[in-house]
Amino acid sequence: MSQLLAEDPHPQRPQQKYASLYSDLLHTVRDLGLLRRRYTYYWTRIGLVLAALGGVITGFILLGDSWFQLLMAGALALILVQVAFLSHDSAHRQIFDSAAWNDWTARLLAGGLAGMSITWWKNKHSKHHNAPNQLGKDPDIAIGVVAFTPDHAAQRKRGFMKWYQDRQGWLFFPLLTLEGLSLHVSSLQHLFRRGATKVERIEAAVVVSRLGLYVTALYVLLPIGKASAFLGLQLAVFGVCLGGSFAPNHKGMPLVPATMKIDFLRRQVLMSRNIRGGVLTDFAMGGLNYQIEHHLFPSMPRPTLRRVQPIVREYCELHGVKYTEVAFLESYKIVVDYLNNVGIRARDPFQCPLVSQYRK
Structure with missing residues (x-):
């Protein structure tokens, strides 16, 4: 499997490299037949x-x-x-x-x-x-009864x-x-x-x-x-x-400024969280516990998400993309803590990991 995920031996400019990251992964997944209907x-x-x-x-x-x-x-x-x-x-x-x-x-x-x-x-x-x-x-994450962003939290100052x-x-x-x-x-x-x-x-x-x-x-x-x-x-x-x-999949993950551009792989992986568990977790969450894989391959049949997870995790590790997976109860603890402290914990904007490399 590692040979399929190996980096291209021909070096590319950062923009080309990051733009092709997802397409390379997609070709691997498609070649393995993981997008076939079930x-x-x-x-x-x-x-x-x-x-x-x-x-x-x-x-x-x-x-x-x-x-x-x-x-x-x-x-x-x-x-x-x-x-x-x-x-x-x-x-x-x-x-x-x-x-x-x-x-x-x-x-x-x-x-x-x-x-x-x-x-x-x-x-x-x-x-x-x-x-x-x-x-x-x-x-x-639009404003509503629950404030999901620091700007929304800042509007609620008293009473x-x-x-x-x-x-x-x-x-x-x-x-x-x-x-x-x-x-x-x-x-x-x-x-x-x-x-x-x-x-x-x-x-x-x-x-x-x-x-x-x-x-x-x-x-x-x-x-x-x-x-x-x-x-x-x-x-x-x-x-x-x-x-x-749906709640534990993105709440408490990085927020992206409105004008920031980020490549597709990082856009889906860095802002998503997987929930670790077995068959019961898969059933209770309808496969949404494989949120990273679902966001990368929205048309992939639900039962295939478990099979593609090791490939995606290895690919992310190979290319230095943080892959987040936590236990079921821990995910809800993170959500509660984030929402209680949204005006404090999420005050800094998301720092794009591509900026420094693009500037070079």
């Missing part, structure tokens, strides 16, 4: 998710008026998280060779089963992939917002209980905006139908108290599990 894996996974969803619906009907329905609510939330992961994979064109098949599969999974707009999410997520942790470009700012790391995960509701609201706002496309209007009908039927079924089949508890628990568990799978 149809058996995905069809099996989709089938299991649909079977599990059918089991929860059956259990819901059989239980009737019972507080044990809250178990069904939790199970439904966990299944919908897996649906969201599959929709994510399809939106990245990991499942099929056909772009149309990927797009419509993502749309049906997200809209028809999870009740979210894949169009809204894909637009937002593509911007994140293009410029992870870059100020003014990555929507995942409740200052108190909240100093504790937002601890409050971040409780706030994720509202993430499920937020995803539905953002989806509807996007789909019903002025100027929506024909495809988005179709998607809007699917999302509204899914949400309407779901809420109606709950309040028709259960008393109002149990129905509300079911809905609240399902949204809370869904938000925590889904948001918790």
Whole structure:
């Protein structure tokens, strides 16, 4: 493997060298067949998710008026998280060779089963992939309830917002209980905006139908108290599990100034963090624990990410690119610490490792 990753014996100028780093790695990965589709894996996974969803619906009907329905609510939330992961994979064109098949599969999974707009999410997520942790470009660090950058933190100087700012790391995960509701609201706002496309209007009908039927079924089949508890628990568990799978991947990693240019390999590797773990971690995080590999090869099927990781790590070590991987619990500790101290710990701008070499 080391021979495949060996440096070019012909020296290049720094600009040429760094521009070709990713293309060399990509050629190696492609030659090893690691970008091939994994149809058996995905069809099996989709089938299991649909079977599990059918089991929860059956259990819901059989239980009737019972507080044990809250178990069904939790199970439904966990299944919908897996649906969201599959929709994510399809939106990245990991499942099929056909772009149309990927797009419509993502749309049906997200809209028809999870009740979210894949169009809204894909637009937002593509911007994140293009410029992870870059100020003014990555929507995942845009100003909101949580301040992710020193500039945002500096706007909260006194009163409740200052108190909240100093504790937002601890409050971040409780706030994720509202993430499920937020995803539905953002989806509807996007789909019903002025100027929506024909495809988005179709998607809007699917999302509204899914949400309407779901809420109606709950309040028709259960008393109002149990129905509300079911809905609240399902949204809370869904938000925590889904948001918790994305949170540790970039938070606390270097921030990139808005005007800085950096080559593709470093842009994706230096601002991403992998989460160490086994099969359970892979399942719980939907493969997003291999965040570095996912950012380098967004269309790579999820089960292949584990196989390509040693190649990427060795390649980064060979070329002096810092590769970050931490344990599961440690990653959340880093996130909490960073958010509690965002105005202090992240005050210095990201120092590009290419600047000194380019100047030479």
